[in-house]
Amino acid sequence: MKEREIKVLHIDKAEIEKKLIDMGAVLVKDENQINYRFDTDDYYLKKAHNGYLRIRITKNNLSGETKSTMTFKRSITRDSLRVNEEIDTDISDWESASKIIEILGYKRKRPGYKHRRSYMYDNILFEIDTWDEQTYGKPYLEIEVTSDEELEKAIILLNLDRSQITTKSIDELRRD
Numbered sequence: 509m510k511e512r513e514i515k516v517l518h519i520d521k522a523e524i525e526k527k528l529i530d531m532g533a534v535l536v537k538d539e540n541q542i543n544y545r546f547d548t549d550d551y552y553l554k555k556a557h558n559g560y561l562r563i564r565i566t567k568n569n570l571s572g573e574t575k576s577t578m579t580f581k582r583s584i585t586r587d588s589l590r591v592n593e594e595i596d597t598d599i600s601d602w603e604s605a606s607k608i609i610e611i612l613g614y615k616r617k618r619p620g621y622k623h624r625r626s627y628m629y630d631n632i633l634f635e636i637d638t639w640d641e642q643t644y645g646k647p648y649l650e651i652e653v654t655s656d657e658e659l660e661k662a663i664i665l666l667n668l669d670r671s672q673i674t675t676k677s678i679d680e681l682r683r684d
C-alpha cells in the first residue's frame with residue numbers, strides 16, 4: 509500500500525477537532541498505540557532502504573479491541589506530499605515476533621506511545637496525533653490523501669497555515 513501524507517505542526521487539537529466535526533467529518537478511529545521500531549546498530553534498514561521495521565500494538569478505544577501489526581515502511585518521495593510504501597501483516601503474538609526479529613540481528617528500539625483520533629471526510633483522512641514527550645511532545649495533524657487536489661481541498665477546508673505543513677518524518681521532527 510502507498511500512503512500519501514503531510515503533517516501540520518503547531519495545531520490546537522480542540523480547534524481542529526471542532527472544525528472537523530462542524531464540517532461533518534466522521535470519527536473513524538480513537539486509539540492508543542505502542543510503536544516498536546527495529547533496526548541494526550548501524551541503521552541498515554534506514555540507510556539501505558530508507559525505511560524501518562515496526563511492530564504496532566493498537567488499542568481501539570471505540571471497540572475495546574487490541575491488535576498487533578508488523579509493518580515495513582519506506583519513504584519513496586517527498587515533494588508536496590510524503591509518499592511511503594507500507595507492507596503490513598497482522599501478528600497474533602507480538603512478543604514472539606519481536607524475538608524472531610531480534611534473533612535476525614535487528615534491535616528493538618525504545619517504544620513510542622501515541623494517541624490518535626482519526627476523522628474521514630470526502631476520502632480525506634485527518635489524524636490528530638499526540639506522542640509521548642520522549643518521542644515528540646507536540647501534537648500534529650496528519651492528512652492522508654490520494655492526490656494533490658485533495659490536499660489542497662483539505663488545507664482550504666480547515667484554513668490551515670501553509671507554513672506549518674511539512675513532509676518530515678517523526679525522526680526528523682525530533683532532531684529539529
